[in-house]
Amino acid sequence: MDYFKKIFKESIVIVLISSIIGLFSGTILSSSEEILYSFPIILLLLPALNSLIGDIATVLVSRLTTHLFIGSISPKIEKSNRLIEDFYGLLLTLCISIFSLLGIGYLFAYFTNVQIVNPTLIITILILTMIILFLFLFVFLFISSIYLFNKGKDPNNFLIPIITSLADFLSPTLIILFIILFT
Amino acid sequence: MERQDSKGKIIREVYPSEVVSIIGSLAAGIILTLLILPFQTFSILIIIVPALLSLRGNISGPFIARSSRDLIIGVFDFRNWLQNVAATYALSIITSILIGILAMILNLTVFKLFIIPHYLLILIPCISMLMSISVSMPTSTLLNYLAFKFGFDPNNVVNPLMTAVDDFFSVVSFYLTLILLGVP
Numbered sequence: 001m002d003y004f005k006k007i008f009k010e011s012i013v014i015v016l017i018s019s020i021i022g023l024f025s026g027t028i029l030s031s032s033e034e035i036l037y038s039f040p041i042i043l044l045l046l047p048a049l050n051s052l053i054g055d056i057a058t059v060l061v062s063r064l065t066t067h068l069f070i071g072s073i074s075p076k077i078e079k080s081n082r083l084i085e086d087f088y089g090l091l092l093t094l095c096i097s098i099f100s101l102l103g104i105g106y107l108f109a110y111f112t113n114v115q116i117v118n119p120t121l122i123i124t125i126l127i128l129t130m131i132i133l134f135l136f137l138f139v140f141l142f143i144s145s146i147y148l149f150n151k152g153k154d155p156n157n158f159l160i161p162i163i164t165s166l167a168d169f170l171s172p173t174l175i176i177l178f179i180i181l182f183t
Numbered sequence: 184m185e186r187q188d189s190k191g192k193i194i195r196e197v198y199p200s201e202v203v204s205i206i207g208s209l210a211a212g213i214i215l216t217l218l219i220l221p222f223q224t225f226s227i228l229i230i231i232v233p234a235l236l237s238l239r240g241n242i243s244g245p246f247i248a249r250s251s252r253d254l255i256i257g258v259f260d261f262r263n264w265l266q267n268v269a270a271t272y273a274l275s276i277i278t279s280i281l282i283g284i285l286a287m288i289l290n291l292t293v294f295k296l297f298i299i300p301h302y303l304l305i306l307i308p309c310i311s312m313l314m315s316i317s318v319s320m321p322t323s324t325l326l327n328y329l330a331f332k333f334g335f336d337p338n339n340v341v342n343p344l345m346t347a348v349d350d351f352f353s354v355v356s357f358y359l360t361l362i363l364l365g366v367p
Contacts, residue, residue, distance in 0.1 A: 022234030026232060059193075
């Protein structure tokens, strides 16, 4: 049972913390019930938006960790060509993916009769949210990876579970905040 | 290899997996919008949903990563896999109970919506999570095995595919649990 114990011991704390962050996201959604009923497309797109930013952030952490281990990024908070290349590569991937997501999402909504209200505003808000989140996560994950690496820890083990929940929390929060601000 | 990755290579490798992931997650969104939104208890249920969807990344994701790593480094065997499964079930049950208890406390202190008995707020995440990981674990193991057998790196192929499968089955399991427990 050594493998069982190892998995359980290493995972339990971070999984519990992530679940608590997840409940905060739920609280924000529940408090904004009226917005969800007014713009049901938000609820349709939300799991995909969370997955998208979570996946991009996971790729970023994995790549940063590999760069740090093989030495193509020095463990200092400074600009490098490798970092700039990763930044633009992932930002472009995110932008293309957002447009695909919105295109497929609105098609799904059209064919399943989900009410589409003020699409220009909602699309602007969703794009703005994803780009702001990406910029924030890029800086946060870069600094955290350097810090953890310098402490002798593997950034993958700590940052991947936490970013899933952080992205799940931050995306509905920003979307709802922007809807309140712009409507 | 990593050193020579250009912007173009990153886009080519990540984008196709993202499209699969987006389609699965949108299917989950449709179920949420069409099937969960009409429930009278929606305002309580929505507290639990993001926490359950996060578990997909936090519990199922590491399970997939451990299985693919074991396959790649050549230590994958039935005994190890069973321990991996048992640990994943144990983590899921403990976390689901915690989610239920915290949702109950939030409802008692903040929302004060007494539409369903409180014990259901613990039963819903537990049953729903057990259902979804019971689909996720064998599916991801099979995909890992097939990816490995056909010469792909399971790390690159299986995770995005399973994001789609997990998102979809998490919401389906959630809906089935509500029906099973007769939640209004």
